[in-house]
Amino acid sequence: MHLSEIAKIINGELVGEDVYIEKISEWDKAGDNDLIFVFDLDDIKVAEKTGAKAMVIPYGGSSSKPHIRVENPKLAMAELLKYFDWRVYPKDIHPTVIMGKGIQLGEDVGIAPYTVIGDNVKIGKGSKIFSGVVIGNNVEIGENCIIYPRVTIYDHCYIGDRVIIHSGCSIGIDGFGYVWNGEEHYKIPHIGKVVIEDEVEIGGNTVIERATLGETRIGKGTKIGSLIIIGHNVRIGENCVIVSQSGIAGSSKLGNNVIMAGQSGVSDHVKVGNNVTILAKSGVIKDIPDNMIVSGFPARPHREEMRVQAIMRRLPEIWEEIKKLRDKLG
Template structure:
């Protein structure tokens, strides 16, 4: 319990206060040295059948449970909100030690803060500035004149071009490229002429960028990633895009040039935003949606073109009924043809009688 309290968690204990766990586990894989967590009340019975020494679960579940001998139950108000603190207790992944590896290449006029770590074959271009505790791991490169904030970690193989500014406490995962040229051309009869991309990229504090993400530099001015934004793997952010704070960009989503997204916008997987439009604060864009025009704040949209989610759901339901509608239309058409023939037949008889 002392470790739980040190992690900043408030939990109600039932059972053994001296229970110990050496690892986290899934309920089905837990042993007597495991801690497991359960988010949903319906999953509590399965968790109680596990061998886990410690079970973290929603506080309301405690009233109906009697822990087995030696087990501790920890009731919390919000299991998911507790997970970052809980997992941090068991995060023993290595962190590179401060120092400059013998194979690292450091250019001229470079400013290194205290306790900076440069890994094997890392390259730091001329005029760069790295804040205290910054980490640039093996084979990563930082282009001339770039700035890396304090406690930011650049994982192996990241490419940061020249003139990029990355804030403090950021995480940039392997394979990501920041500051490559935006896709800008002028087409004439002679062909496609490249527009020089002379802007930069500014990434604010507490941003995490997943693996193999591409963020293009601005044509003029900066591409901006707002404070606290989290970007999943395989996302593309085009030139002069401006993201507000605390946005969430999920895998394989993309934002075209000069689009502006407000604070707290969510792009679900494989969604896209067209260029030169604005998306308001707290908009949620569903998976595989295409946003083609500006959106007002605080709404959920989906589909292509993206429309309010309730409307899109009605359209999807209607499309599911389309085969039946087509069949009914064919039947109706056939009935009309038969009726027309009967009417024509009656009219011909009437004319003949006259």
């Protein structure tokens, strides 16, 4: 692909020779006919010393190498990478697929070997289902979805358009709900469903529980990392980011544009407002209003938590001062 073609794809300004590009490369491995991306103007001089043939740089920069100027190099890289994508997706329906009754498949659906699909399932056009996936009864999967190997989607789940679900996920398992009857933990049947809206991505080995009644819902455009548990009846808003090893307990609600950093948690029946950031390893046990940054356990406004931590680090010193004062007072 020539640099001029790349400039059109990423809506950039070509400066210098229209060279041919074979691949996008990391800086330290770049060679002849390779393209690299520079995210910061201050890094251009260092990037020029690599073996790359050409560069994509931010507006305001210049280089002796052929280059493309763009507003946002990181976004440009994301837009371009799909044109160099080597991955192969399932085509057609493999003969080993086990299919139930009343299945509706859209155009250009691909289903790989040893997949099991229950009754009354709908799969929209262009969706790709990899090997070993199990799809229960009365499941609906939208258009242009990608379901990677060993995903399990239980009965009565709804998956929107352009959803990506990575290997090992379980969607629609029973919620962790029991009631003590005097002798044992009596299981509460969970007969609700899971709704995953359009353009959601779910990382590997994540679990989303079905609702007791009603639905567990993941809002449009939300991105969920790997090794995450989302409890029954949770409602997550649009464009949230939930980083790996986090957890949300049952019946909690997250607003739009919430960020949960790694290993953070939200207790049950808690409401988190819009545009909230929960920093790593924080534990939310009460409602948080809009536009807050919180940290610590229990989670509190981040600046307040930093003051608490600063005092705690001085506790040995403070304790020594207290002992000296006590000795003076007799």
